[in-house]
Amino acid sequence: MPLDRVDHLRGDKVWLERQLTDPRSRFIPVWNQESIVYLGTESHAAIDGLNRVDKLIGGTLVDGVPLALLGVTRDDNGIAYFAIDLSDFPRDALVNCYEGGTLMDLRDSVQVIPENEAAILSYARGLMYWHRHNGFCSVCGHRNSSTKSGHELRCANIKCGAVHFPRTDSAIIVLVYDKDECLLCRQSHWPTGMHSTLAGFLEPGESLEESVAREIFEESGVHLTDIKYHSSQPWPFPSSIMVGFMAQATSRELTIDRNELEYAHWYSRKWLQNNEDSDDFRLPGAYSISRRLICDWIEGRFPI
Numbered sequence: 001m002p003l004d005r006v007d008h009l010r011g012d013k014v015w016l017e018r019q020l021t022d023p024r025s026r027f028i029p030v031w032n033q034e035s036i037v038y039l040g041t042e043s044h045a046a047i048d049g050l051n052r053v054d055k056l057i058g059g060t061l062v063d064g065v066p067l068a069l070l071g072v073t074r075d076d077n078g079i080a081y082f083a084i085d086l087s088d089f090p091r092d093a094l095v096n097c098y099e100g101g102t103l104m105d106l107r108d109s110v111q112v113i114p115e116n117e118a119a120i121l122s123y124a125r126g127l128m129y130w131h132r133h134n135g136f137c138s139v140c141g142h143r144n145s146s147t148k149s150g151h152e153l154r155c156a157n158i159k160c161g162a163v164h165f166p167r168t169d170s171a172i173i174v175l176v177y178d179k180d181e182c183l184l185c186r187q188s189h190w191p192t193g194m195h196s197t198l199a200g201f202l203e204p205g206e207s208l209e210e211s212v213a214r215e216i217f218e219e220s221g222v223h224l225t226d227i228k229y230h231s232s233q234p235w236p237f238p239s240s241i242m243v244g245f246m247a248q249a250t251s252r253e254l255t256i257d258r259n260e261l262e263y264a265h266w267y268s269r270k271w272l273q274n275n276e277d278s279d280d281f282r283l284p285g286a287y288s289i290s291r292r293l294i295c296d297w298i299e300g301r302f303p304i
Helices: 013-021 050-057 091-097 115-132 208-220 269-274 289-298
Strands: 026-031 034-038 067-073 080-085 102-105 144-147 152-155 169-178 181-186 198-201 224-235 240-249 263-268
Touching (some): 026 050, 026 115, 080 115, 115 224, 169 208, 169 224, 169 289, 181 289, 198 208, 208 224
Antiparallel strands (some): 026 034, 034 102, 067 080, 181 263
């Protein structure tokens, strides 16, 4: 993430108003969870000044258009970056405003744009999804209003006044191995041929390690030991964080939960090293933590 999230400035209304009118400030449009990308030899995301947004929405930032401060650049210039949800505007109008740009889903766009821009788009998408789906107070049902530069939603009902914060759902994702083989699976709705590691969501009152053991057993029937943390990755599809693990299997017989998986299979390290992606078998995109788990295991970098 190339931006300083500047939590200490989110409540400073004078500072915020100054940034919203500063021609140096950057705005990242989100349209129904898609982003504008300029494709070419050096593809990049649409991160433009206020004039682009003004052209589309009529000259001013109007109430009812979800907006959130993402942060400021870490250099001496301190340029502010904002996410803005333009989902209520026609698709054609948005594309025409960003002439030469293409609306793309985040899974596709992050594979063609620079890593620092992918992090910003991920951040913008997650915040705008939260705004789009939390317009009303979950306590009393009254409308929420945006505060703290878009990082809080406050119930407009004075008798309630509940404050709501962006939420992140914890999920675990696991590379299960047994000696020189690992367990990969496929879900029917995934892209053609794609195989990945097993994953699931953390339940209330459960540790991450307990979640790993439970989810893998429920989906595959495999028991685990030596569960080790590997790394984590924000996963704004729409609002999760993937916590990655590697774990050793203590059983091999598979009992597949067909409601979750199309199938699962043990694959040898040698076979994976020599396989080339095809419509029969391909690994997840390079942006995903699943790919990182698989590659680290194939190359023997983890577990140690």
